[in-house]
């Protein structure tokens with residue numbers, strides 16, 4: 001299996017991302033896929049995701065229910081759906097395994113298959129190569145990019161959502177569980193965009209404010225020509241600096257693009273922003289990566 005070379009490390013520091021092919025085996029990728037298939041078979045679909053509401057008040061309740069479901073998902077396994085996958089009665093319009101946008105955000109804590117891979121020797125070695133002293137895992141997600149409907153991810157910096165002081169402490173591990181190519185919505189990056197701070201922050205609102213989350217700042221219009229496409233084969237890993245601008249397109253192909261991704265943070269000398277949507281609790285602190 002591949003480890004990051006010094007040249008790749010240099011590239012990561014320069015560009016804010018790097019792709020490392022064959023980081024995980026096809027068997028490791030398949031074991032995550034099989035476990036997710038079992039989780040989907042047993043999943044409990046929340047009512048606010050299922051039902052189309054007809055009045056404004058009901059719409060508001062639905063939005064509130066969905067926001068709470070998201071905001072309290074940091075230490076749970078929760079299901080987030082693509083648009084238009086339920087009919088007005090709340091029944092699936094597509095096979096349920098093709099309805100999900102993502103599952104998050106504590107697979108690395110609650111699911112042994114995901115936990116083992118997240119803490120695998122290779123991931124720990126990678127963190128050491130990145131010179132991290134006391135990395136913790138802040139969140140994990142399984143992203144589906146379903147064939148035909150897998151939603152676009154608009155340009156963003158992860159530090160908009162996972163903010164720290166100082167910046168530069170969060171790194172995403174993005175693992176392709178099947179080939180991720182331009183056709184099925186691989187990642188696109190603006191090389192070097194991790195060096196100019198962040199343009200937007202998503203915060204929890206203060207008590208009494210109307211919505212539960214709000215954005216400060218605005219994502220600039222990033223010219224298309226600045227993005228580079230970064231395809232990677234099944235088993236490949238992309239390291240994502242917390243401030244690099246990236247996106248992925250709608251998947252209009254007939255192939256899915258499953259990935260497992262998690263974010264780590266150097267906890268030494270770092271303040272996790274208390275206004276971030278995701279908050280550790282005394283009962284469930286962010287787990288240390290090194291075991």
Ligand code: AKG
Pocket residue numbers: 143153158172174185186187246247248259261
């Ligand atoms: C992220 O994990 O920050 C992403 O942007 C993932 C987007 C994708 O998988 O398409």
